Amino acid sequence: MNPTSSCGPDGRSSPASDSVRKRKLALSGNRSRRLTRTILLGSAAVFLAIAWLARELELDTAELRGYLITSLLLVAAVVLLAVLMAGLIGLVRRFLR
Helix, strand or coil, X not given: CCCCXXXXXXXXXXXXXXXXXXXXXXXXHHHHHHHHHHXXXXXXXXXXXXXXXXXXXXXXXXXXXXXXXXXXXXXHHHHHHHHHHHHHHHHHHHHHC
């Protein structure tokens, strides 16, 4: 048996390795929350910067809103297409088994 293995003599994981595994799982949850918070804060900052620039440069806000809606619809269409393709691939794999 490998001396660095976390399994006991009977092949089961030791309580110490279980606590390490639980700690790693908790840390990964913290990472995802931090990533989500960072993405939301970054998006808010970019939105505010664009709004400030539009006001400073006296740009037409209706036209900018139209560009925003168009880009959001494009992103949604690409995401929908990716989900549909993933489902199609899953169905093909299921039928080929």
